[in-house]
Amino acid sequence: MNDSLAPDALALHRGLVTLDTHIDIPWPPGPEPFQDGPRKVDMPKMRRGGLSAGCFVAYVPQAARSPAGEDAAFARAIAMLDHINAMGRTENNITARVASSAGAIEAAKRDGVLAIVPCVENGFAIGTDLSRLAEFRARGARYLTLTHNGHNALADSCNPRRDLGDRDSEHGGLSPIGVRAIAELNLLGIMVDVAHTSRDTMMQAAEASRTPIVSTHSCVSALCDHSRNMTDWQLDIVRDVGGVIQITAVSAFLKPNAKPEDVSTADFADHLDYAVKRIGIDHVGISSDFDGGGWFKDWKDAGDCANITIELARRGYDRGALEKLWGGNFIRVMRVVEEAAR
Numbered sequence: 001m002n003d004s005l006a007p008d009a010l011a012l013h014r015g016l017v018t019l020d021t022h023i024d025i026p027w028p029p030g031p032e033p034f035q036d037g038p039r040k041v042d043m044p045k046m047r048r049g050g051l052s053a054g055c056f057v058a059y060v061p062q063a064a065r066s067p068a069g070e071d072a073a074f075a076r077a078i079a080m081l082d083h084i085n086a087m088g089r090t091e092n093n094i095t096a097r098v099a100s101s102a103g104a105i106e107a108a109k110r111d112g113v114l115a116i117v118p119c120v121e122n123g124f125a126i127g128t129d130l131s132r133l134a135e136f137r138a139r140g141a142r143y144l145t146l147t148h149n150g151h152n153a154l155a156d157s158c159n160p161r162r163d164l165g166d167r168d169s170e171h172g173g174l175s176p177i178g179v180r181a182i183a184e185l186n187l188l189g190i191m192v193d194v195a196h197t198s199r200d201t202m203m204q205a206a207e208a209s210r211t212p213i214v215s216t217h218s219c220v221s222a223l224c225d226h227s228r229n230m231t232d233w234q235l236d237i238v239r240d241v242g243g244v245i246q247i248t249a250v251s252a253f254l255k256p257n258a259k260p261e262d263v264s265t266a267d268f269a270d271h272l273d274y275a276v277k278r279i280g281i282d283h284v285g286i287s288s289d290f291d292g293g294g295w296f297k298d299w300k301d302a303g304d305c306a307n308i309t310i311e312l313a314r315r316g317y318d319r320g321a322l323e324k325l326w327g328g329n330f331i332r333v334m335r336v337v338e339e340a341a342r
Contacts, residue, residue: 019327024292053115062150070127100140154178173200189341239279263296
């Protein structure tokens with residue numbers, strides 16, 4: 001990095017609406033979010049790193065599909081969403097506010113408070129009961145990641161779970177109930193997240209959704225051939241439907257078989273550069289997957305977020321481009337999805 005750029009880039013960074021679109025929370029509940037502790041994202045680290053907003057996810061691991069298992073998954077998702085909502089408070093002289101709309105995220109920045117955006121990861125959390133989606137939305141959930149590792153009743157994952165009996169493909173992409181789930185997500189104003197889905201699922205979700213799809217934490221297959229990363233033709237679909245791919249900080253998605261210590265902001269920015277050149281600045285953004293496996297040597301936690309801006313500024317990204325990458329594009333999609341809801 002060119003250190004002479006750092007002061008100006010740091011000031012620029014702190015003026016942006018900076019949204020990290022995928023952050024896990026410890027579960028069962030772990031260290032308090034208002035303490036500067038072992039979590040990669042807590043409120044002190046967000047403030048120190050100039051991270052103004054975060055999508056905090058209620059993550060439900062895939063398990064064997066049964067009525068009891070699906071009920072347990074739903075109960076966990078609800079409990080996690082309630083916990084995420086409880087993060088909207090003032091403590092230790094830091095105020096965080098639950099922000100479940102595009103306008104609320106921007107207002108939180110203007111008011112000098114942190115924005116907490118609730119989300120759900122893994123459609124297994126609803127089983128086959130689409131009415132559960134409305135309960136997620138009532139708790140502020142802004143996106144649903146259709147799958148995680150393992151197929152579920154809605155769709156095929158890019159990572160089948162052999163221990164659960166998964167074949168390479170179960171539904172050939174979306175199942176019939178998965179198609180109906182996307183229609184319900186559109187009606188409710190919940191974004192369709194295709195991170196973790198198979199490539200057939202991703203393509204079919206883009207076709208089925210009335211609103212742009214998002215991939216909240218993925219990287220570029222051309223630079224790192226991994227099942228979780230997007231091929232060029234997938235990137236083109238994201239562009240064509242007006243969506244966004246959020247490049248993420250998982251080391252093995254950024255460089256083949258890499259450990260976090262082997263990855264730098266330059267490697268991360270290479271994926272951003274590639275996607276921007278392929279599909280345009282309006283369709284690319286930034287995420288970390290912090291507390292869910294994401295981090296690397298120059299971005300160990302939320303306190304290091306300015307390092308990303310410094311590297312991008314060094315590469316010639318101006319304020320307008322940085323605004324788009326650091327949340328503007330994702331917020332644009334949020335607003336489109338809100339306006340299309342019933």
